[in-house]
Amino acid sequence: MRKPIFFAFTLLLLTASAVLRADEGMWLPSLIEQGRIKDMRSKGFRLKAQDLYAVNQASLKDAIVRFGSGCTGELISDQGLLITNHHCGYGQIQQHSSVEHDYLTDGFAAMNRSEELANPGLVVSFLVEMKDVTDRILSGITPGMTEQERAGIIEKNKRAVVKAATEGNLYKASVEALYYGNQYFLFVYEVFEDVRLVFAPPSAVGKFGGDTDNWMWPRHTGDFSIFRVYAGKDNKPAKYSPDNVPYVPKKSFTISLKGMKEGDFTFVYGFPGRTYQYLHSEAVRYIQQKSDPHKVNLRTIRLNIMNDAMAQDPAVRIQYAAKNASVSNAWKKWQGEMKGLERLGTIGKKQAFERQFEAWAADKPEYSGVTAQLAALYDSLEPYAFARDYHTEAVMAIELIKFAGTYADAKDLKPETLARLQEAAAKFFKDYVPAIDRATAKALLAEYVKNIPAEFRLAVINPAAGIDSVFDLSILTDSVQVKNLLAGGDTAIIRQTIDRDPAVQAYRQFSEIARTKIEPTYKALNRQIDEKYRTYMRGMIEMRKGEHEFYPDANSTLRIAYGKVDGYRPMDAVYYEPNTTLEGVMQKDNPDIYDYDVPAKLRQLYEAKDYGRWAVNGTVPVAFIATNHTTGGNSGSPVLNAEGQLIGVNFDRCWEGTMSDLEYDPVVCRNIALDIRYALFLIDKVGGAGYLLDEMKFAK
Ligand code: ARG
Ligand code: GLU
Secondary structure, eight states: OOHHHHHHHHHHHHHOOOOOSTTOOOBOGGGTTTTTHHHHHHTTOOSOHHHHOOSSSOOGGGGEEEETTTEEEEEOSTTOEEEEOTTTSHHHHHHTOOSSSOHHHHOEEOSSGGGOBOOTTOOEEEEEEEEEOHHHHTTTOOTTOOHHHHHHHHHHHHHHHHHHHHTTSSOEEEEEEEGGGTEEEEEEEEEEOEEEEEEEOOHHHHTTTHHHHTTOSSOOOOOOEEEEEEEOTTSSOOOOOTTOEEOOOSOOOEEOOSOOOTTOEEEEEEOOOBOOTTOOHHHHHIIIIIIHHHHHHHHHHHHHHHHHHHHHOHHHHHHTHHHHHHHHHHHHHHHHHHHHHHHHTHHHHHHHHHHHHHHHHTTOTTTTTHHHHHHHHHHHHHHHHHHHHHIIIIITTSHHHHHHHHHHTOOOOOHHHHHHHHHHHHHHHHTOOHHHHHHHHHHHHHHHHHHSOGGGSOSSSOHHHHHHHHHHHOGGGOHHHHHHHHHHOOHHHHHHHHHHOHHHHHHHHHHHHIIIIIHHHHHHHHHHHHHHHHHHHHHHHHHTTTTOOOOOOOBSSOEEEEEEBOOEEEETTEEEOSEEEHHHHHHHOOTTSGGGOOOHHHHHHHHHTOOGGGOBTTBOEEEEEEOOOOOTTOTTOEEEOTTSOEEEEEEEEOGGGGGGGTOOOTTTOOEEEEEHHHHHHIIIIISOOGGGGGGSEEOO
16 A cells, blocks of 8 residues: 555655755765766766666776775775775774884884784675665555554564575675665675775874864875775685685776866765754754753863873873774764854754745645654653763763673673673773773763753762772773683683672663663654654655755765865855865974874975975875765765766865754865875875885876
């Protein structure tokens, strides 16, 4: 019975013409052919849709990977060479670093294949195929069903579709909802597990500008690192082995050295994480006025404590480098997002749209009233969402509590489990400073007590006062005690020690609160909210049929965003040009400021103007911005020219435009990309690994 409706829905999407605001959107590659290709071509794109995505022949999609779980990477040779961001490989670079071999500070260059470093746990995934499976996923759904029954059937259908797609092959697959469950797509991936580190510039280049320049333009960061994908002798995925050989991809990118100038067509092809373009005004209000400000405050507290400790001790600086970067990253973004939403008046615009929608829906019972229902649901949700924010941003931000969770949640103590716990402990203690964590815990829990009503908190103990004794008495702050315990082998003793440990007990109490008092209602309300969005989204599409093509929110699936190289005006009287050069690096150079301490080698090359073949107008290009609509997850994505050649590697967004996850504004939303020529210059002239260029292909 539902079928005709979904059939109609798909048709709507396909026939809708394009009157989107300029350059907004993250499009599904397999649908470019029926949808965006005309607009892309009219803006300067020179290839065909099948060059971007095809199943029966190699296409550009075969040169792109999801790198780890949160980034993108692309193949730049037919011997498995891959480029992504420095900040995407940061965890791996740090794992290989110590005070003696400080690859974070000095950079790393494998001088031959045998020097490339293995990274257990790191995987890259190539998309083999994507396709619309809406009919199969919704088969068996009837109009009278409850949401829960519906969800059950969808789960079952998803499992069947995934099973069929992975039967008799080594692929991994998943089915993802688009347009709030109005459409479903199957994504099939080939996942490689042997991915080795080949090159990283010094952090003073790869993270130049640090968290001071993060999210900002003009930017001078050489944010890239190079890995190599290895496969078994049959070119198929294989577990790490010294016998593995470089993977030969179906496709790798040709690199363009021509550069880019204002107005040039460009596109980004990668794995954007999450966007929320179609949110109700009440959800935006919660984010802008409540959630973001509180989360920013909690992270300011953490950063202040961490920064002090890191400034005092170089060993601590290395230990907390990756943690600090990840805490500060969202912290800064949320501040830009709040400002951007306020400047755009997003809440007011959404309210106006909701009124317009209801006027249109007045004679359509299927849709009428849905925006008021959403408002009411958000009203009920808010205290739960807020308590949940504190659970993740305050409670679980305490490293000890989170670590205790690995022990608390261990289902058994079989030898494999003990080995896993050992491993978790080794990783944890390598970068753990109890004094930092204790000070952080006290400060965070004081906020938690102040802001979260008693009904969502620990009932008996005052956690802010009790946390000192948790740190005093837990053995989980001490690597030797943990090691001895696990090595002891007597599982009864291990179990008892774990169960009695105050950090484990604290973890269990906090989790219990979340599980019993927060999660059930939070989830139940969200199920209702999802159902309303499904209706609302379908209604929006119907309402604007023929005048507006809606793209699905990002959900970590492969997308194409396109636009042009373009500067912007961040404020009155200021125009930002779209390209930066080495001149800007040297203008920021300051040996006394950690974030701006240009490495001696680069300084020398600059003094001598020794740029070799990388000189452009007497300097070296560094980065550029464009109007491509991107988000977190697009880090490392290829930035391509009209011919589909690699001109850059995406690594950031401009701060004034970070609200683009909720509302894209063509006036200030810009993605930031590394100019590929800067990466090549650094590999060649600073890293002394010019031999890597021999395997790359350059456009003539
Ligand atoms: N803002 C970029 C992104 O969201 C880069 C983050 C890493 N750099 C840093 N300085 N923390 O991932
Ligand atoms: N740096 C981000 C990432 O890791 C990309 C910036 C953005 O959010 O657009 O994906």
